[in-house]
Amino acid sequence: MIREYKTIHEIASPLMIVEQVEGVTYDELCEVQLPDGSIRRGKVLEVDGDKAVVQLYESAAGINLAASKVRFLGHPLELAVSGDMLGRVFNGMGQPIDGGPEILAEKSLNINGLPLNPSARAYPAEFIQTGVSTIDGLNTLVRGQKLPIFSGSGLPHANLAAQIARQAKVLGDEGKFAVVFAAIGITFEESEFFVNEFRRTGAIDRTVMFSNLADQPAIERIATPRMALTAAEYLAFEKDMHVLVILTDITNYAEALREISAAKKEVPGRRGYPGYLYTDLATMYERAGRRINMPGSITMIPILTMPEDDKTHPIPDLTGYITEGQIILSRELYRKGIIPPVDVLPSLSRLKDKGIGAGKTREDHAGFMNQLFAAYAAGKDAKELMQILGDSALSDTDKLYAKFAEAFEEKFVGQSNETNRTIFDTLDIGWELLSILPESELKRIKPEFIEKYHPAHKAKDQK
Numbered sequence: 311m312i313r314e315y316k317t318i319h320e321i322a323s324p325l326m327i328v329e330q331v332e333g334v335t336y337d338e339l340c341e342v343q344l345p346d347g348s349i350r351r352g353k354v355l356e357v358d359g360d361k362a363v364v365q366l367y368e369s370a371a372g373i374n375l376a377a378s379k380v381r382f383l384g385h386p387l388e389l390a391v392s393g394d395m396l397g398r399v400f401n402g403m404g405q406p407i408d409g410g411p412e413i414l415a416e417k418s419l420n421i422n423g424l425p426l427n428p429s430a431r432a433y434p435a436e437f438i439q440t441g442v443s444t445i446d447g448l449n450t451l452v453r454g455q456k457l458p459i460f461s462g463s464g465l466p467h468a469n470l471a472a473q474i475a476r477q478a479k480v481l482g483d484e485g486k487f488a489v490v491f492a493a494i495g496i497t498f499e500e501s502e503f504f505v506n507e508f509r510r511t512g513a514i515d516r517t518v519m520f521s522n523l524a525d526q527p528a529i530e531r532i533a534t535p536r537m538a539l540t541a542a543e544y545l546a547f548e549k550d551m552h553v554l555v556i557l558t559d560i561t562n563y564a565e566a567l568r569e570i571s572a573a574k575k576e577v578p579g580r581r582g583y584p585g586y587l588y589t590d591l592a593t594m595y596e597r598a599g600r601r602i603n604m605p606g607s608i609t610m611i612p613i614l615t616m617p618e619d620d621k622t623h624p625i626p627d628l629t630g631y632i633t634e635g636q637i638i639l640s641r642e643l644y645r646k647g648i649i650p651p652v653d654v655l656p657s658l659s660r661l662k663d664k665g666i667g668a669g670k671t672r673e674d675h676a677g678f679m680n681q682l683f684a685a686y687a688a689g690k691d692a693k694e695l696m697q698i699l700g701d702s703a704l705s706d707t708d709k710l711y712a713k714f715a716e717a718f719e720e721k722f723v724g725q726s727n728e729t730n731r732t733i734f735d736t737l738d739i740g741w742e743l744l745s746i747l748p749e750s751e752l753k754r755i756k757p758e759f760i761e762k763y764h765p766a767h768k769a770k771d772q773k
Contacts, residue, residue, distance in 0.1 A: 323370035337386045345377040390415030391544040402522030402534035421536040425596035432600040437665040441477035441730035444652035452665035454600035456633040458612040462619040465639045469727045470650045476513040477730045492520045492538035495562025531566035546606035558613035588628045635659040648724040677755035689715025
């Protein structure tokens with residue numbers, strides 16, 4: 311039931327107070343009709359007796375308190391969904407901005423959704439190939455997982471996000487794969503980069519993109535990731551697709567949440583963010599996953615820039631608690647010209663063991679991964695020792711580890727944003743690098759796999 315009022319009491323942008331209301335509920339959508347007939351939208355943030363606090367999606371400029379009317383629509387903000395969404399670009403409110411027609415909706419869904427019930431979750435277990443060696447080989451992404459990327463200001467996380475969106479696929483079931491990409495609080499140039507990149511490579515055909523610009527209202531920034539997740543849930547659980555959701559930048563989302571919390575005069579928590587930041591992020595992140603006895607799934611890669619490269623900042627800190635690992639970008643590697651500059655040692659995928667091995671990637675993957683980590687860590691230590699004490703202080707084996715670390719960064723981590731490696735390419739490159747070390751040092755790989763995959767043994771077999 312639509313209810314209309316002309317009792318706007320006060321506006322303190324982006325908040326508006328409406329008095330003498332009846333039957334209004336939390337999160338209900340409303341429309342404000344200005345004297346010139348134009349419409350602005352908002353949602354109910356709070357109801358206290360006969361007063362409703364409304365949060366405006368657009369600017370409050372021009373709203374006349376006495377002459378404007380408020381209509382409460384009886385439902386929350388919804389997204390019109392259809393299979394025709396694939397290949398389209400929408401703004402943060404779910405309206406097409408690519409010049410194409412309006413979506414012929416099969417249904418309209420509440421964008422707030424619900425986190426997956428833990429008892430209804432299926433355990434993530436299938437490998438997703440991103441084409442990026444540092445992820446596929448060492449921090450494997452598994453279908454239904456939440457694996458964030460922690461970046462810093464000025465680092466090329468946008469390029470990495472576009473690369474993953476272009477290249478990602480579930481091996482053996484590629485026709486059912488889709489990407490939902492949400493750009494939150496970005497510049498116009500960044501938005502154009504993503505759109506043009508997807509169109510240039512043809513990836514747009516399997517992508518649904520939501521783009522919210524930095525000059526648009528903070529409340530729209532709050533809605534954008536929820537729009538994206540609603541589209542993903544429809545494609546995954548009603549169209550039986552494997553959906554990869556990429557959200558960039560979660561830091562912009564959290565800043566908008568802080569701005570709105572301050573406007574509501576709420577008591578701030580750490581660094582001025584609201585005390586419910588953890589809960590709010592969890593309501594988004596926990597919408598990813600797999601459901602028991604359902605073929606579709608949602609895999610999520612949230613991307614966030616850490617203020618001052620600080621991993622203890624509330625946004626990466628809380629994100630790390632909710633998700634299953636993190637991929638960390640390194641400023642040091644970026645300065646060396648290594649793209650993508652993934653810092654392997656502090657990065658972690660907690661579910662990587664579930665998506666690798668015979669029948670998923672290859673039988674040697676687990677031992678190979680552990681050996682690469684150990685060898686790179688030893689090589690980094692050897693390089694630091696070399697800087698302090700000089701070459702003469704290192705044993706011959708230490709020098710080989712230092713050589714390995716240099717080659718690992720250049721050939722395994724570095725691959726450019728245009729290079730799409732299969733998991734077998736990644737494994738073969740890693741074995742070539744491990745051949746720098748004596749076989750006696752490969753203590754984490756089973757001897758039968760060394761015999762089968764080590765380049766020296768493969769060369770003998772070919773002879």
